[in-house]
Amino acid sequence: MPRKRPGRVRTRNTNRRAPLLLSTMAPQDYNVRPGETKSIACPDCRTWRRIMGDTVLKIREHPVSDEQGAKSTTCPGSDQLVVVNIDVRRWQVKQDRLLRDAMPQDNRRAAQQFYKPLPAAAVPVARIKGEVTLETTRQSYLAHRKGCTRCVGGQHCTDGGILGRRYVRALQEEPARREAREQLERKARRTERERTAPSVRTAQWAKYGGLTVETANNRCTPRLPETRSEFSGPQLPLSPNDEAAHDQRQAELGKQYAARTSA
Ligand SMILES: [Zn+2]
Ligand SMILES: [Zn+2]
Incomplete structure (x- = not known):
């Protein structure tokens, strides 16, 4: 028996099992109809699951179905590689006939x-x-x-x-x-x-635009003398108005902070 080698990079996110050949499945246990979502009855948990992918097909990750509660484990059938090694047309014709x-x-x-x-x-x-x-x-x-x-x-x-x-x-x-x-x-x-x-757009303009916008635009107030430019406000003072009061306030805040952090 050859040793089981780790998966290649391309198939890194699989469950590491040998690809599942559709020819080994019962024909009613999968759906590979062209134009429809591919699906399969997961061999591990026997619930219908999507087959994801275009060229590399895998069973979509899913929890073990009959498990209750919040902690659900991933079904070991998740990320199982699937290979469509059947004649899809013949399979479909047979299924249709069965149904009919x-x-x-x-x-x-x-x-x-x-x-x-x-x-x-x-x-x-x-x-x-x-x-x-x-x-x-x-x-x-x-x-x-x-x-x-x-x-x-x-x-x-x-x-x-x-x-x-x-x-x-x-x-x-x-x-x-x-x-x-x-x-x-x-x-x-x-x-x-x-x-x-x-x-x-025209209707919106008619409703909110027109004179309203024009009026707003025309209501430009003249620039105040202490304004440095039209984009910034007046100069902010760099020192407090009352330096003594400011220092006292700072000291109080410092004490409060010290009391809070030591508590
Ligand atoms: Zn499963
Ligand atoms: Zn019956």
Whole structure:
């Protein structure tokens, strides 16, 4: 067995384990769909985590999930190097087919067409922890389908039904979510444009500028004789007015200070 060498500089911030090959993972335990956030079920803690990076991919640092309280330890699966050594297109086609086959009949085409809203299903019991996104619902549904013997074709067991509906709902909400996101971005851009537009500047000038500014500008007071320049005030006196009183005050302050610091 070769000795385990320390990581190279490039991979210094990894967990020092051998890279995790996607080919060794169950296909429903990761998401590498192009255009979507890459994620993976952390092999150590079995929670969904982001895969970070563009060329060098790593599991995002995360705490051990089921730990309670303030002091949480970092999951040893954090910063695990991940290598996409699968045919992404073939993986995606297979996943899509699985999903389509598993869908209840009326939702078969949900992946392409989800504009017609279906009646909202009852809120299912939350059996799965973590954020509900299109991706997590899809992956947990697929994971269940794979392990469940009672979910066959369009048939679902209770859990499978819940997970399926949850996924379909996420799918239906996605266009609305995307639209909301885009609307926010558009609004931000519009606000920024308006803030700096010449017409807005003109309006501001009309409101606060014009005569008000002119009047203020014209109210220049003549310079006082003892002023050294227009940028500084009159000369400050360099010695106290009453030197005896000043010395007494200084002595008192000194005593007070000594008493405070020795206390
Ligand atoms: Zn983990
Ligand atoms: Zn099932």
